[in-house]
Amino acid sequence: MTKVVHESDVLIVGGGLAGLPLALALAQGGLSVTAVDAQDPARVTDAGFDGRVSAIAFASCRMFERIGVTKYLDGQMQPINDIIVSDGRVREGASPLFLHFDHTEIGDEPLGHLIENRHTRIALQKAVDAEPLVRLIAPNAVRHVEYGSARVTATLSDGSLVHAKLCFAADGRPSPTREAAGIRTIGWDYGQTGIVTTVEHELPHEGVAQEYFLPGGPFAILPMVGNRASLVWTEKNDMAKAILALDDKAFADEIRARFGDYLGQCRPVGPRWSYPLNLQLAREYVRPRLALVGDAAHGVHPIAGQGLNLGLRDVAAAAEVVVDAARLGLDIGALDVLERYQRWRRFDNTALSLMMDGLNRLFSNDIGPLRLARDLGLGLVNEIGPLRRLFMRHAGGVIGDLPRLLRGEAV
Ligand SMILES: Cc1cc2nc3c(=O)[nH]c(=O)nc-3n(C[C@H](O)[C@H](O)[C@H](O)COP(=O)(O)OP(=O)(O)OC[C@H]3O[C@@H](n4cnc5c(N)ncnc54)[C@H](O)[C@@H]3O)c2cc1C
CATH class of the missing domain: 3.50.50.60 (FAD/NAD(P)-binding domain)
Incomplete structure (x- = not known):
């Protein structure tokens, strides 16, 4: 044949x-x-x-x-208008020092889309x-x-x-x-797992993404189309395994302890996924x-x-x-x-x-002096306009020697 x-x-x-x-x-x-x-x-x-x-x-x-x-x-494209980066502990809330990226500081376009x-x-x-x-x-x-x-x-x-x-x-x-x-x-292996799930919440998110640093790893709240958000929740492997094994009610409680109530009531919808990180x-x-x-x-x-x-x-x-x-x-x-x-x-x-x-x-740790240094660092960058705008341009991917397609031109 x-x-x-x-x-x-x-x-x-x-x-x-x-x-x-x-x-x-x-x-x-x-x-x-x-x-x-x-x-x-x-x-x-x-x-x-x-x-x-x-x-x-x-x-x-x-x-x-x-x-x-x-x-x-x-x-299907949710604009990312703002990004808020903060540090905190579960059930204690975020540190008062945080970093806020607002897309209007660098132009009319959103920083990206989810x-x-x-x-x-x-x-x-x-x-x-x-x-x-x-x-x-x-x-x-x-x-x-x-x-x-x-x-x-x-x-x-x-x-x-x-x-x-x-x-x-x-x-x-x-x-x-x-x-x-x-x-x-x-x-190398990070010894961490990324848990991914979707939540529905009461209030509109206005296209604000949150990167919340907790001792086990970052907890990202990514706005989706509608009153929904995708969570990328990083935990040490053992903890992630235990969280993934929780029943629906306990899982929802753990999410609420991290998510807070800034968008009103929230509840997980849909399956839980996990990704080993390296x-x-x-x-x-x-x-x-x-x-x-x-x-x-x-x-x-x-x-x-x-x-x-x-x-x-x-x-x-x-x-x-x-x-x-x-x-x-x-x-x-x-x-x-x-x-x-x-x-x-x-x-x-x-x-x-x-x-x-x-x-x-x-x-991804709870070491006192490091916490203090990083919180001060976030607060400091937040106060320095040019540095803040540089970070935003990085997030938007418009820094460096860009190929034609990334400049919006034909290949
Ligand atoms: C939790 C998590 C969240 C993330 N969030 C983001 C984010 O917000 N933004 C971002 O930019 N990135 C994010 N990423 C990273 C992003 O998901 C990956 O970088 C991306 O999926 C990689 O795409 P890829 O096509 O290179 O590889 P893959 O998605 O792995 O695709 C590889 C393809 O190759 C095929 N394949 C393999 N072997 C063969 C073979 N022998 N013959 C034929 N086909 C084959 C497979 O079937 C597969 O379809 C995230 C990753 C994780 C784990």
Whole structure:
């Protein structure tokens, strides 16, 4: 029997939240793409698959608009107008010293939007369906990739083959493609678990996100469309296990002890999800005909809601480098082309990952002098306008050498 062979310029292993935007960005630059994902597209958009809500920074939202995703997110994007950062203890409330980011200080646009991952996945799939240069093969896993001098050949679990000039690994933290290529990672375990659930509350949240630092870890309250909020509640592993095992009433009581009553009565709705937290950074991002993007390159602490935003920056930079090379008639899989991408992204990702690591260490404890120092630090930054605005621009993702897509321009 003859094997099915798919030919395209680029192969993307992984059609997740980083892989599909990359496919759309490359297609916009005129390249044909085959994206392969092991999961069934109907399953990943199901309400029970991924309960997370992601903070998509202002610059990432610009890219979503450019690559044709935003039009499928109508009514699903909750603007982030303000962010309040405070420190406290369970049942004791927040310290009087806090940090307040108000988007009107840096312009008319919100700092970003909160979007349920499920809705982002649905929108990405619709955008891909409408893009003739992208072929999504799913469910089907990439079993093996062979790197030749002029092309890569991937073998899929159904026996079909994909030929391409370049392979992107967008296959998440475990990244079998990275592992098979022998690219090593560095990192460590946080001994923390991220509990994710949704609450309904009485009063409108006005688009205000809260990052509340408790001794076990950050407790983030992320406004969702309607009178709802997504909680990203970090606890030490043992405590998280006990919390996840509570009955509904006790679980709701624990939430109320942290959430407080600033939005009136609140109650958890829907399931509880949990994510073990670790830091994982790839030592290299590229090899001849291979480049890593998204969590395959860097898995970070969710403390600042930046993991996917870093991945979307990779996407914008990688697409620009590869599309520029194709326009010049260069080999898009050549190492010197891909090294431009690595130089652009690796330092930025490492610096931000370590910053988030430092924040987590500084805040996830109950050590008296440290508490005092960080509370004074929050209060101080709050008083210094230029510093406060710099942090806001960071949160919006508009600092640094931005690729064209993140500036809202075509690739
Ligand atoms: C609790 C929590 C909250 C978070 N909140 C935020 C936030 O607010 N903002 C933010 O920016 N980030 C956030 N993040 C981070 C964000 O969720 C991740 O960075 C993002 O999901 C990574 O996307 P990815 O596409 O790189 O990887 P993944 O989502 O892991 O996707 C990888 C894909 O590859 C596929 N795959 C794997 N192996 C194969 C194979 N062999 N063949 C074919 N397909 C394969 C998988 O099926 C999967 O679909 C959060 C993370 C956590 C844990």
